[in-house]
Amino acid sequence: MNSPFQRLGQTICAHRRTVIASWLAAILIAAWGAQLLPGVSVGGSGPLEGSPSQRMDAVLHAEFDNPFLQPLIVAISSSRHSVDDTVYVAWIDEAATRLRRLPEVRRVASYADNGDSRLRSADGRQTVLIVGLNAASVAGQEHAVPAVRTALRELRTTIRLADPDAQLAVAGHAALTYDMNDYNKHEGDGAEARALPLTFCILVLAFGALVAAGVPLVMGFASTTLALGLAYLLALVMPVSNLLQNVVTMLGLALGIDYSLLLVSRFREALPGKPADEAAAEAVGEAGATIAWSGLTVTAGLLGLLFSPLMETRSIGIGGALVVLVSVLAATTLLPAVLAALGPRIDWPRALASRLRHARSEAAWRIVAARVVRHPYTAMLFAVCVAGTLAYPGAKARGGFNNESWFYPAGMESRVGVEILARMGNANAGLPLYLVVRAQDGQPALSAAHRPALANYAERLGRDPRIGEVLSPVTHPNAAELLLSRDRMAALFQVTAKGELGLLEVQVLARDLEKIAPDGPFTVQAGGPPVYYNDFDDLMRASFPAVFGFVVGATLLLLSIAFRSFLLPLKAAATNLLAVAAGYGAVVAVFQLGFLHQLVGLERPLAAIPLTVPLMIFCLSFGLSMDYEVFLLSRIRRDFEATGDNAGATASGLAASGPIITGAALIMAAVFGAFVGAEIVLLKMIGLGLCVTVLVDATLIRTLLVPAMMVIAGRWNWYPGIRQPAKASG
Numbered sequence: 001m002n003s004p005f006q007r008l009g010q011t012i013c014a015h016r017r018t019v020i021a022s023w024l025a026a027i028l029i030a031a032w033g034a035q036l037l038p039g040v041s042v043g044g045s046g047p048l049e050g051s052p053s054q055r056m057d058a059v060l061h062a063e064f065d066n067p068f069l070q071p072l073i074v075a076i077s078s079s080r081h082s083v084d085d086t087v088y089v090a091w092i093d094e095a096a097t098r099l100r101r102l103p104e105v106r107r108v109a110s111y112a113d114n115g116d117s118r119l120r121s122a123d124g125r126q127t128v129l130i131v132g133l134n135a136a137s138v139a140g141q142e143h144a145v146p147a148v149r150t151a152l153r154e155l156r157t158t159i160r161l162a163d164p165d166a167q168l169a170v171a172g173h174a175a176l177t178y179d180m181n182d183y184n185k186h187e188g189d190g191a192e193a194r195a196l197p198l199t200f201c202i203l204v205l206a207f208g209a210l211v212a213a214g215v216p217l218v219m220g221f222a223s224t225t226l227a228l229g230l231a232y233l234l235a236l237v238m239p240v241s242n243l244l245q246n247v248v249t250m251l252g253l254a255l256g257i258d259y260s261l262l263l264v265s266r267f268r269e270a271l272p273g274k275p276a277d278e279a280a281a282e283a284v285g286e287a288g289a290t291i292a293w294s295g296l297t298v299t300a301g302l303l304g305l306l307f308s309p310l311m312e313t314r315s316i317g318i319g320g321a322l323v324v325l326v327s328v329l330a331a332t333t334l335l336p337a338v339l340a341a342l343g344p345r346i347d348w349p350r351a352l353a354s355r356l357r358h359a360r361s362e363a364a365w366r367i368v369a370a371r372v373v374r375h376p377y378t379a380m381l382f383a384v385c386v387a388g389t390l391a392y393p394g395a396k397a398r399g400g401f402n403n404e405s406w407f408y409p410a411g412m413e414s415r416v417g418v419e420i421l422a423r424m425g426n427a428n429a430g431l432p433l434y435l436v437v438r439a440q441d442g443q444p445a446l447s448a449a450h451r452p453a454l455a456n457y458a459e460r461l462g463r464d465p466r467i468g469e470v471l472s473p474v475t476h477p478n479a480a481e482l483l484l485s486r487d488r489m490a491a492l493f494q495v496t497a498k499g500e501l502g503l504l505e506v507q508v509l510a511r512d513l514e515k516i517a518p519d520g521p522f523t524v525q526a527g528g529p530p531v532y533y534n535d536f537d538d539l540m541r542a543s544f545p546a547v548f549g550f551v552v553g554a555t556l557l558l559l560s561i562a563f564r565s566f567l568l569p570l571k572a573a574a575t576n577l578l579a580v581a582a583g584y585g586a587v588v589a590v591f592q593l594g595f596l597h598q599l600v601g602l603e604r605p606l607a608a609i610p611l612t613v614p615l616m617i618f619c620l621s622f623g624l625s626m627d628y629e630v631f632l633l634s635r636i637r638r639d640f641e642a643t644g645d646n647a648g649a650t651a652s653g654l655a656a657s658g659p660i661i662t663g664a665a666l667i668m669a670a671v672f673g674a675f676v677g678a679e680i681v682l683l684k685m686i687g688l689g690l691c692v693t694v695l696v697d698a699t700l701i702r703t704l705l706v707p708a709m710m711v712i713a714g715r716w717n718w719y720p721g722i723r724q725p726a727k728a729s730g
Contacts, residue, residue: 005292006285009336013277016337023334027222030229037228038185040235041242042139048309051535056527059436063485064492067106067132070141072148072172073429074099074129075420080163082124083111091159092127095168098151099131104144107132118469121424128421128429133174141174142181149413171417172430173529179414180680184242187678191687192249195674199257199667206261206663211348212268215338216260216667223330224252227323234319241312244319246683250675250690251323251620254668255298258627259331261664263287267339268346276343280336288332293562294630295328297555301623304551305615309539313612317619324623365658368703369651376708383705384578387696391581393589399541400608401533402681403431403503407606409679427499428468433510434528435493436485440521445484445491446473450520454491457518461495466509468498497530502607506530507537540611547615551622552577559626563633564721571709572633575701576625583621583693584614587685600676600684610682617689624668624690625697628661632702636710637718646717650710658703665698 002010012019047054060069074095081088092112099108109130111119120127131148135141149170156168196217203213227248234240266283274282302324305317339346372379405422408415421429437454439445445454454474461470471494473483483492495513497506510530517524552573559569587609589595594605636653643649672694675687710717 003285003289005288005332006281008288008332009281009284010277012284012333012336013280013340016277016340019333019337020341023222023330023337026229027225030226032229033232034225034228037232037235037240037245038181038242040232041181041240041244042311047311048532048535048539051532051539052525053527053532053535056434056436056525056531059525060434060492060527061136063436063487063490064482065486066482066492067134068109068130068482069434070133070173072131072133072141072145072170072175073417073421074131074148074152074168074170075126075417076128076159076166076168077126077420077423078159078163078166079125080165083120083127084124087162088127091155092129094155094158095129095152098155099129099148102144102147102151104133104135104147105131106134126420126424128424128426131172138174138177142178145170145175145178167416167420169413169417169420171414171421175414175417176408176430179412180408181242183409183412183680184246187246187675187680187683191246191671191674191678192253194677195253195671198670199253202663202666202670203257203261206659207264207268209347209349211342212264212346215264215335215342215346216257218338219260219327219330219335220253220256222334223256223323223327224249226330227252227319227326230322230326231319234315234322238315238318239311240315240319243312243682244316246675246678247316247320247620248323250671250687251320252327254624254671255295255324255327255627256330257667257671258664259291259294259327260335261667262291262631262660263331263335264339264346265660271344271346277340280340283339284332284336290630290634291328291331293558293634294627295324296558297626297630298623299324300554300558301551301619301621301626303554304547304619307546307550308543308615310536310612313615316616320620365655366651368658369654369707372654372704372707373647373651373711376711379704380708380712383700383708387578387582387700387705390583390692390696391578391585393593393595394581394585397584397588397592397614398504398608399611399614400507400537401503401610402606402608403427403506404604404606406603407681410603422499425499426468426496428497428501428506431497431503431506431529433495433497433506433513433526433530435495435513436490436525436527437493437518438490438523438525440523444488446480446488450522453518453520453522457516457522458493460516461493461513464509466497466501466505467495469496470494471496503530503533504607507534510534537611540615544615548618551619555622555626559629562630563637563718565718567713567716567719568633571706571713572626572629575705575709576622576629576697578705579625579693579697579701580618580621582696583689583691584617586692587613587617587689590688591681591685600688601679602681602684606681609685613682613685613689616686617693620686621690621693621697624694625701628665628697628702629706631661631664632657632706640718646714647711650707654703654707661698661702665694668694 089112092110096108096110099105111127133141133144159166207213231244231248263283266287267279270279270282299321302317302320305313308314405415405418421427458470458472458475473480473491497509507530514526556569559572590597591606592609597605635657636649639652640649669691672687672690675683678684
């Protein structure tokens with residue numbers, strides 16, 4: 001009796017022209033949406049709903065009339081002139097004049113206005129203009145960035161004519177987000193260009209035929225294009241991170257090629273002596289269930305991101321699940337139709353196929369499988385030791401944000417601005433800490449009764465060796481209009497950490513200052529970027545148990561249903577966690593500890609690994625690793641059901657599936673590894689982590705550890721599902 005998937009294959013092949021035409025139409029429409037996706041996706045992590053930093057932002061915008069709370073910073077540097085030179089003063093005046101004409105700009109502060117020494121460097125070579133914007137929303141502030149840069153374009157040319165080494169850059173949080181969005185739009189295309197040549201070479205070696213190698217690439221493109229089009233529709237109904245485009249490209253290529261590799265292999269095995277339609281339907285019957293179960297496990301891993309508190313990762317979870325669905329659908333509908341249409345032409349050119357046939361022999365895999373079966377404990381110990389060594393650096397990880405300039409692409413304008421600020425000794429100017437002090441006795445903040453306590457509070461803050469500057473209505477009465485609430489009941493203290501402090505140290509400072517209040521009837525509410533980063537880290541860490549628990553639990557349930565076994569899902573989860581740990585350990589070793597960091601294009605090691613990185617690596621790779629588990633165990637179970645010999649089934653299953661798993665792993669590694677060449681460090685981290693995880697999984701885990709554990713567990717592998725094997729073991 002035909003399986004449901006074989007009946008599906010027969011139906012698809014019988015209507016292959018309609019199926020292919022329908023897919024082509026869908027791809028063409030989706031390509032239009034994919035082109036529009038960058039324009040509707042958003043940057044950053046989004047608001048942290050209900051967090052202290054979000055409540056503080058609401059207070060600042062509702063109660064204070066201060067356009068400089070989230071300003072743009074125009075940084076100028078010259079090696080030939082000082083800010084007191086006539087020509088430099090003219091640059092500053094022209095910049096301020098041009099900016100004040102813009103409808104997006106509300107107010108501009110410069111050194112030329114009042115000689116404020118905080119706006120210049122000690123040697124006079126650098127200066128900044130603080131640009132207050134009319135927009136209060138993050139999106140509105142980002143839209144102001146290109147207008148500000150356009151207004152200063154001619155002045156930048158003028159400055160460089162006078163001093164070829166001079167720099168003018170627009171920085172600030174909004175500028176940084178705008179630049180990262182712009183870079184993200186192009187990273188996926190660059191990764192594709194780097195991955196495809198190597199991927200095609202791997203496929204040619206795996207199949208020994210140009211047409212057979214080209215079909216999976218076409219499926220990868222089809223899956224990616226359709227998924228990007230669906231992501232555009234998703235972005236119309238909910239906020240979608242600009243990282244989603246890169247994740248969809250990454251997963252669409254990897255899974256589209258991965259599933260096609262399995263089905264094309266089955267088709268070529270079934271083709272001799274059969275009509276193409278029958279061989280394609282048989283291939284779907286054999287591989288369809290495996291692909292479907294694999295898709296479910298990958299989807300479970302991605303849906304775990306829904307438990308994250310961030311818009312960024314939640315949208316990636318939903319969009320990633322879409323690309324998995326599309327990849328499964330393409331492999332079980334479009335691909336059989338294409339194979340049925342190609343028939344024996346899948347092996348063109350036959351001369352090449354015959355030359356490369358020896359490279360695809362299972363003989364080498366039979367030797368490996370035999371050794372693992374004879375020495376399971378040795379194989380298991382070796383695999384665990386090597387993977388554990390790779391995972392060990394993960395124990396030294398420091399999670400958090402980075403404010404080092406080399407975390408951003410070298411040519412990015414906002415990074416240039418950050419570097420100018422660092423030369424001024426104001427590296428943390430973009431990380432102000434806001435403290436709103438409110439009296440509880442009903443009197444105005446600056447009443448005579450309150451002034452001594454607030455002055456003492458400002459003095460206490462200034463004595464902290466970590467603080468570079470305290471700006472308050474008590475210490476800077478000329479700025480009182482900006483630092484007092486509209487009802488005069490609250491005072492704003494703006495604290496800037498010293499430039500030599502790293503971001504992690506600034507975050508510690510923020511936590512410390514939240515606990516300090518003026519003497520008397522006062523409360524303090526803290527906000528600003530350092531508080532946001534603390535809230536981000538706290539919420540992310542709090543979400544980890546739910547994310548990890550859901551992914552592991554859902555995977556255990558799916559594998560229990562698929563293989564009707566108690567032990568196999570537990571072993572699969574344990575070995576997958578080991579592979580993920582190895583991938584994350586490699587990221588920490590390279591990006592934080594600095595081991596071979598130059599090879600991935602990192603200028604210097606970083607202080608911390610963003611907490612989104614382990615979350616993304618886990619959710620993306622846990623399901624992908626399960627991909628190979630399903631491939632391997634499906635083949636082993638089929639042989640065990642036929643022979644009843646657990647050790648023999650393990651050896652034959654590994655020998656048969658080893659070439660496919662290896663080819664698929666190399667292709668995934670090529671796709672993920674291409675993102676290591678990205679300019680954005682976050683994508684480098686995720687690409688390296690996924691690449692190492694996949695390679696460890698395909699080599700150490702699926703080739704050595706899982707088969708060794710299968711041999712050691714014996715018949716308990718299949719309890720309670722298979723109790724009466726076809727033949728007695730032995």
